[in-house]
Amino acid sequence: MALITLGLNHKTAPIDIRERLTFGPDIIVAALRSLTEQPEIDEAVILSTCNRTELYCTHNRSSREQICNWLGEFHGLEPETISPFLYHHQDQECVRHLLKVASGLDSMVLGEPQILGQVKQAFQTANDASTSGKFLGRLFQHTFSVAKQVRTDTAIGHSPVSVAFAAVSLARQIFSDLSQLTALLIGAGETIELAARHLHQHGVGRIIVANRTLEKAHQLAGHFDGYAIGLTEIHNHLAEADIVISSTASPLPVVGKGTVESALKKRKHQPIFMVDIAVPRDIESEVSELNDVYLYTVDDLQEVIQENMRSRQEAAEQAMEIVDLHVEEFMGWLRSLDAVGMIQDYRRQAEQMRDEVLERALKQIQSGKSPEESLRFLAHTLTNKLLHTPSTQIRQAGFTGQSELLEAANTLFQINDKTTQ
Structure with missing residues (x-):
């Protein structure tokens, strides 16, 4: 699962282009559902304000061109007409961009507070339309928390500028x-x-x-x-x-x-x-x-606006430190999802081995062997089964000189730490 943002704002497009690509309240739900009906797009949130139109999507193999084509077709415009004004961000840069937007760091008026309410409304609309799911839900909730921290911990919003x-x-x-x-x-x-x-x-x-x-x-x-x-x-x-x-x-x-x-x-x-x-x-x-x-x-x-925002520049630098920290935090959560499936598969495999060996040990007891002998058989056999594949791979890594794999195995199994205790 990947994240992508496609959009345009006051920095990249003049007003006559921006106004042709807005999503008013009367069409945004239909737009969200149309967008999520596109191949490979699973979730979507549309942020549409006077200064920006942005599409936030989760996708499998979707491309910038596909989403650009959809945006143009929905508004009755040729993709070539709007493409020069669009920017797009993927994965980590998508997360960073959204955190900056919600914190007012990408606004025409640096640090303006209205944008956070608009981001919340955009997410609520997508949520009500059932186009936001696990990934965008987590991303936007994380965003709201970060934007609140930026507002609380910096002076970004202290000057009355909007x-x-x-x-x-x-x-x-x-x-x-x-x-x-x-x-x-x-x-x-x-x-x-x-x-x-x-x-x-x-x-x-x-x-x-x-x-x-x-x-x-x-x-x-x-x-x-x-x-x-x-x-x-x-x-x-x-x-x-x-x-x-x-x-x-x-x-x-x-x-x-x-x-x-x-x-x-x-x-x-x-x-x-x-x-x-x-x-x-x-x-x-x-x-x-x-x-x-x-x-x-x-x-x-x-x-x-430029004349009234100079005092916010230092606060913006502090805010970006907060944003960067929380970008990495969210990406860590996203990466951890890949490990979850692997852990579940590994546990199922181990449990299957356990059940097979346990059944053989119980049959030994039923056939007359002592419980102590059957327990020793269970412990020995289960240990061998669990260690066979990792041992084979580590031995092969040593034979072929795959030092990175050996280091990874040491980190994974904490071998040195265990042997020195």
Whole structure:
């Protein structure tokens, strides 16, 4: 059994490629089942966020090309179109990559905490879909434990840096004083909640929360003295917004160029600062062509993020030491599974020998031989049977000069240790 990761992220692929390869909540279960129906693939977990899409699989003889082909076919894309943007990791590197991802060491924002929740959700979805089994189950549980240790034992998460924080930081750079401004937040997930918290802490004048589910919008808006609307009402309120931050799971844009044009006319061309954190994008890319609109995507936030993450570099080095230690721990468990089968076979073989010799000893007693004589026969015969094959192999290794095998036999049987006691 082998492990493989195939994926792409903000480092390897631009947003227009990433958004075409996302797995929304409406298709991810079907995708998981389709993936595990591929030849030689036994278990699968799909991690799909705004910055990455990654497939974690256990397989027998599956290849990068096979999984790449499946990914392209599922999304209606030619494999040649996406292959240049993909990376893949096998076995130990697969384990290391997942530990880094869950610990926030591979994120656009170094050490950001949201990714661990997204990894947990990805595993839960796979578990509910019955596409995760013994191997990925053990790997992901191990991952959660390591990510928690990284968060506890290092300062990786102490600085308030996230995509949401970067978006608000950029808004503060542009407007300086937020107290007289209105922010329209589209979505009600964790990223939007973080954006709302940062805006509120920096004294934004008013918050409007738009979401497909109005109840969730009300819950979030209520925490920050905000106002809730449905997505269909955005066109009625966009003109009020000086700041727009959007992060939904919608497969199609929720804010179009025409809607923004109408809002700008009502605002008499007062500028709007817009940040589209979603992948696929929530705001049509053509909006960036409009005057008086400052539209940023997650990729545009990279420079802001870099300025806020320097303090985490030292903590990241400490975190990698923890990751490397636990990579070896998991690989040790994985390697031990090979030995389990061998041990079971060896025990069955020994027990079969024992039963055969015991039966012969019992027959001797029944035929009139003394128990002492039969016990001596049992001990002598069983010892010879158990030692015959190892003795023959060790003798042959000595004859042919196989010193490595002789050393391995010495380690296995602890021969020197026994004879010196």
